[in-house]
Amino acid sequence: xxxxxxxxxxxxxxxxxxxxxxxxxxxxxxxxxxxxxxxxxxxxxxxxxxxxxxxxxxxxxxxxxxxxxxxxxxxxxxxxxxxxxxxxxxxxxxxxxxxxxxxxxxxxxxxxxxxxxxxxxxxxxxxxxxxxxxxxxxxxxxxxxxxxxxxxxxxxxxxxxxxxxxxxxxxxxxxxxxxxxxxxxxxxxxxxxxxxxxxxxxxxxxxxxxxxxxxxxxxxxxxxxxxxxxxxxxxxxxxxxxxxxxxxxxxxxxxxxxxxxxxxxxxxxxxxxxxxxxxxxxxxxxxxxxxxxxxxxxxxxxxxxxxxxxxxxxxxxxxxxxxxxxxxxxxx
Amino acid sequence: xxxxxxxxxxxxxxxxxxxxxxxxxxxxxxxxxxxxxxxxxxxxxxxxxxxxxxxxxxxxxxxxxxxxxxxxxxxxxxxxxxxxxxxxxxxxxxxxxxxxxxxxxxxxxxxxxxxxxxxxxxxxxxxxxxxxxxxxxxxxxxxxxxxxxxxxxxxxxxxxxxxxxxxxxxxxxxxxxxxxxxxxxxxxxxxxxxxxxxxxxxxxxxxxxxxxxxxxxxxxxxxxxxxxxxxxxxxxxxxxxxxxxxxxxxxxxxxxxxxxxxxxxxxxxxxxxxxxxxxxxxxxxxxxxxxxxxxxxxxxxxxxxxxxxxxxxxxxxxxxxxxxxxxxxxxx
Numbered sequence: 001x002x003x004x005x006x007x008x009x010x011x012x013x014x015x016x017x018x019x020x021x022x023x024x025x026x027x028x029x030x031x032x033x034x035x036x037x038x039x040x041x042x043x044x045x046x047x048x049x050x051x052x053x054x055x056x057x058x059x060x061x062x063x064x065x066x067x068x069x070x071x072x073x074x075x076x077x078x079x080x081x082x083x084x085x086x087x088x089x090x091x092x093x094x095x096x097x098x099x100x101x102x103x104x105x106x107x108x109x110x111x112x113x114x115x116x117x118x119x120x121x122x123x124x125x126x127x128x129x130x131x132x133x134x135x136x137x138x139x140x141x142x143x144x145x146x147x148x149x150x151x152x153x154x155x156x157x158x159x160x161x162x163x164x165x166x167x168x169x170x171x172x173x174x175x176x177x178x179x180x181x182x183x184x185x186x187x188x189x190x191x192x193x194x195x196x197x198x199x200x201x202x203x204x205x206x207x208x209x210x211x212x213x214x215x216x217x218x219x220x221x222x223x224x225x226x227x228x229x230x231x232x233x234x235x236x237x238x239x240x241x242x243x244x245x246x247x248x249x250x251x252x253x254x255x256x257x258x259x260x261x262x263x264x265x266x267x268x269x270x271x272x273x274x275x276x277x278x279x280x281x282x283x284x285x286x287x288x289x290x291x292x293x294x295x296x297x298x299x300x301x302x303x304x305x306x307x308x309x310x311x312x313x314x315x316x317x318x319x320x321x322x323x324x325x326x327x328x329x330x331x332x
Numbered sequence: 333x334x335x336x337x338x339x340x341x342x343x344x345x346x347x348x349x350x351x352x353x354x355x356x357x358x359x360x361x362x363x364x365x366x367x368x369x370x371x372x373x374x375x376x377x378x379x380x381x382x383x384x385x386x387x388x389x390x391x392x393x394x395x396x397x398x399x400x401x402x403x404x405x406x407x408x409x410x411x412x413x414x415x416x417x418x419x420x421x422x423x424x425x426x427x428x429x430x431x432x433x434x435x436x437x438x439x440x441x442x443x444x445x446x447x448x449x450x451x452x453x454x455x456x457x458x459x460x461x462x463x464x465x466x467x468x469x470x471x472x473x474x475x476x477x478x479x480x481x482x483x484x485x486x487x488x489x490x491x492x493x494x495x496x497x498x499x500x501x502x503x504x505x506x507x508x509x510x511x512x513x514x515x516x517x518x519x520x521x522x523x524x525x526x527x528x529x530x531x532x533x534x535x536x537x538x539x540x541x542x543x544x545x546x547x548x549x550x551x552x553x554x555x556x557x558x559x560x561x562x563x564x565x566x567x568x569x570x571x572x573x574x575x576x577x578x579x580x581x582x583x584x585x586x587x588x589x590x591x592x593x594x595x596x597x598x599x600x601x602x603x604x605x606x607x608x609x610x611x612x613x614x615x616x617x618x619x620x621x622x623x624x625x626x627x628x629x630x631x632x633x634x635x636x637x638x639x640x641x642x643x644x645x646x647x648x649x650x651x652x653x654x655x656x657x658x659x660x661x662x663x664x
Contacts, residue, residue, distance in 0.1 A: 133574045133581070143512060146520040180475060180562040188478035188559050211566035215574035227520050230512040231563055234543035239571035242465045242547035243604075249465070250600045257596050264593025268582045272575075 001030065001096045001316050003309060004089040007037030008064045008082040009102025010300050017101070018045035020305020025055045027306070028313060034095055036061045036085040061085040064102075067298075071105035075113060083107065087114040090291040097292035097312035099283060101300045107293075108144045108286060115291045118321070120328040123148070124288030125156045125226070126295065127163060130236060132217015138164050139178075139222050142284065143230035150194040153177070153223045157203050158327050159287040160221040166318035167311075168220075176209035176219040178228055183208070190225060198223075211235075244272065283308040285315065287324065292316060333362065333428045333648050335641060336421040339369030340396045340414040341434025343631050349433070350377035352637020357387045359638070360645060366427055368393045368417040393417040396434075399630075403437035407445060415439065419446040422623040429624035429644035431615060433632045440476045443618050443625045450653070452660040455480070456620030457488045457558070458627065459495060462568060464549015470496050471510075471554050474616065475562035482526040485509070485555045489535050490659050491619040492553040498650035499643075508541035508551040510560055515540070522557060530555075543567075576604065615640040617647065619656065624648060 005021060007014045014037055021033050032055050035042050039060040046056065063081035065074040075084060083102055087110045089095040098115070100107045108126065117124055125141035140160040145152060157175045164173045177195055179187040184195050186208065198205045209219050215236060224232065247269075251262040262269075283294040283304075292315045296308045315321075337353060339346045346369055353365050364387050367374050371392040378388065395413035397406045407416060415434055419442045421427040430447070432439045440458065449456055457473035472492040477484060489507045496505045509527055511519040516527050518540065530537045541551050547568060556564065579601075583594040594601075615626040615636075624647045628640045647653075 133577050146512070178563070180478070180559055180566070191559075211563045212570035212573075214567065215570045217574075227512055227523075228560065228563055231510070231543045231560055232567055234512070235546065235564055235567035236571050238544035238547045239568050240575050241544075242549075243572050243575050245465050247600065247604065250603060251597070254600055258600055261593040261596025261598075261600075264589050265583070265597060266593075268579065268586055268590055268593075271582060272579065 001313065002032045002034065002094065003097045003099065003312055004034045004036065004086040004095040005305070005309070006082045006086045006098070006100035006102050007035040007042050007058075008061070009100040010296065010298050012299070012301060013037075013101065014042055014045050016301050017305055018042065018049070019302030020300075020309065021056060022046075022049045022051050023302060023306040024309035025051055028310070031055070031309070031313060032057070033309070034059050034086070034089055036082040036089075038062055059085050059089070065106045067103040067105070069103065069106070071103065071109040072113070074103075074106055075110050083110055084114070087111065090115050090293070096316055097294065099294045099296055099305070099308045099312060101296035101298055101305070104143070104295060107295050111286050111289045111291070111293045115289050115293060117288055118290050118325050118328060121159075121288040121324075122155055123152045124286055125159065126284050127160050127287050128233060128284035130233065132215055134217040135220070136168070137214065137217050137220055137222060139224065139229045139233050140287065141224065141226040141229045142233050143226045144286065145226040148190060148225035150190060150197050153190075153194045153225065154197045154201060155288070155328060157198060157201070157205070157221060157223045159324050160223065161203060162323045162327060163285060163287055163320055164221050166320050166323070167314060170220065172204055173220040175203045175205045175221045175223065176207065177205075178211065178214070178222050178224040178232060179208035180210065181208060182210060194223070240272075244269065283311055290321070292321065333645065334364045334366065334426065335429045335431065335644055336366045336368065336418040336427040337637070337641070338414045338418045338430070338432035338434050339367040339374050339390075340393070341432040342628065344633060345369075345433065346374055346377050348633050349637055350374065350381070351634030352632075352641065353388060354378075354381045354383050355634060355638040356641035357383055360642070363387070363641065363645060364389070365641070366391050366418070366421055368414040368421075370394055391417050391421070397438045399435040399437070401435065401438070403435065403441040404445070406438055407442050415442055416446070419443065422447050422625070428648055429626065431626045431628055431637070431640045431644060433628035433630055433637070436475070436627060439625075439627050440618060443621045443623070447621050447623045447625060449620055450622050450657055450660060453491075453620040453656075454487055455484045456618055457491065458616050459492050459619050460565060460616035462565065464547055466549040467552070468500070469546065469549050469552055469554060471556065471561045471565050472619065473556065473558040473561045474565050475558045476618065477558040479559075480522060480557035482522060482529050485522075485526045485557070486529045486533060487620070487660060489530060489533070489537070489553060489555045491656050492555065493535060494655045494659060495617060495619055495652055496553050498652050498655070499646060502552065504536055505552040507535045507537045507553045507555065508539065509537075510543065510546070510554050510556040510564060511540035512542065513540060514542060526555070572604075576601065615643055622653070624653065
């Protein structure tokens, strides 16, 4: 398969991008990668490695869209940006997938405007996977659509379930609705009306899930509007980081014996820090668009890019796009 | 001052309630407490203690409203419940404050329907204080109003600021708007319109606060609609508990040396567990109603009830109700 990657997206671009691409090429003989970005910069990075030249193509792009720019305006103005060039490769059919660790706003807007939505999909949704205590869970939508209708959330559930079951070889993933009460009649207008629709669908819907229970990781797919989904995602990340910080503060002011304990526990804490410093397990797929679109975390390193590339490969092999087209298409 | 307390509210009622009341009476000579609930049960608990009899009055109430009942329906049907009897004491002016650890829904509905809102207040809001890394922060509204207008959130900010500054002797508490982006134009319709209003007010408004940054505890008062506020509160609590659980799991499967480390760190973890097992620092005030209404946590023990009683005393001494009346009244 052919994959386009935004060579200038992320805090560590283009070094980390090129590093990840070369690693991925080594491990997967059946992929080809197009890196977009300033040709000289990308090639300078590539020159540090030995790799089969025919597997990597550099597509020159002189501009970069920063996270501070207005997404739609920037996309319109900067036609020669690394992100737009990568999106064009998917639009034209040259590439099957795109990966970017750049501006989330520009990526989501670009996927919708340039790649386009699957016919019948009302809104595309960002669907990161998070580490929970008992298992991984997916939040969908995690921020692409701040104001939602109940029918959007029903589609999010279907798309999320298809992705989750394919990626984790799970045949009966559970779906829950994020809500501030367990009973059907709890919540706001959106959740009350969404509940009614979800329980009529063939989704293994287990009902409302209160935010307090989300990190337990007992429910696989959690649907919400993008505002609430993003709040859940970012509170989880922020709480974990702050809590580890509080533990650190407490240890700092604790007696020597506790400090020794902390030193002995260092490997455990380190493992946790890594787990939570990345917003997601791998990149977050943008589900509902007409291509494999993966948003990698802004702080991705080479290994994270390599994993994101591997993820697009599974996405393709499991025919997730076709499954979404079939599932949503047949209802529309 | 006279305080009404719901003798049957909470997981450990009536034992913990009575225990806390007796402790509070011992420490504060200027308070009198009315405990509502089945007279025989409450008196049986009271008989275990020595205390000045004239300080505690038992008000017989034969019914109890459980958290599973529909709040408004239950309030109408169960006129002889411990919560309704306690609310009646505030409505009649017999008591200045009410504390309950019972059903949150019944408490909030009861405060609004029986005690009533302060003139000019559009909606009353639940305002718990949470422990952050750098300091405590308040979330307002934490669940009383799931669908909100921008003007409600502006009032939440004013009421929260008055309470926070009085309770913590802070003269320049900062106000932030919970939003999924830092820039003014980010978010949904509610946050965009609320931002415009908040920046015109004399509130020490510092702008949007992204959920990832909330647990840092750098902003004092965080306003949101009740759905988002409750999600933030419960995600914080749930993340902390799950994270400590994950650490436990990791230690369980770690080598002996890490287990020794964990044993040495036990006092630090214990401190953290206590901090987070309670949803709030003290009880959560329900701001905007015409009385001092404190929602104690369902799992409150004697000490927690004692602290909630102390909290109502400060609420009264600092004349927070009068300040809210003056602030909101002058604008309406």
